[in-house]
Amino acid sequence: MDDLRYPIGKFDIHAPMDAASLQAACRDIRELPDRLGTVVSGLNDRQLDTPYREGGWTVRQVVHHLPDSHVNAYIRLRLALTEDLPDIRTYMEDRWAELVDARTLPIEPSLLLLRGLHDRWSHLLESLSPSDFERAFMHPDLGKFSIARQTGLYGWHSRHHVAHITSLRDRSGW
Secondary structure, three states, rough: OOOOOOOOOOOOOOOOOOHHHHHHHHHHHHHHHHHHHHHHHHHHHHHOOOOOOOOEEEEHHHHHHHHHHHHHHHHHHHHHHHOOOOOOOOOOHHHHOOHHHHOOOOOOHHHHHHHHHHHHHHHHHHHHHHHHHHEEEEEEEEEHHHHHHHHHHHHHHHHHHHHHHHHHHHHHHH
């Protein structure tokens, strides 16, 4: 692995989202809380405060980043389902990761938040029809963004951050 920032590769925003890809992304979203809980199990504070790569976030910051990011995604999904092409806003994830809670709080509150969030998110995704997945929101940088594309992105995002921690554990012998 040459680029520790992208242990599973970058998300291809232009890749087709066929039914199989969408089903896999929904599974990845549903399984994230269990996968993340497994990969951080047994880590001590020193390990949690270790960056996954030089200049990168600590494991603790990655864990807290996931519910921060996924709450935003969940709200965007709900907006797209209830409004006609709503405008969404971005957030400065790098600054959120530097807030005191993301740098110092034990990870358990974020693991609990992620569990509840993903239970709701997965239930909602599994109820959607093919036409629901075509609904979209307007992203200020990316333009029209469908629920299908967002689902693919966050399935990847789930695997991406688990891989950050897994690869650090492998490299460190934890």
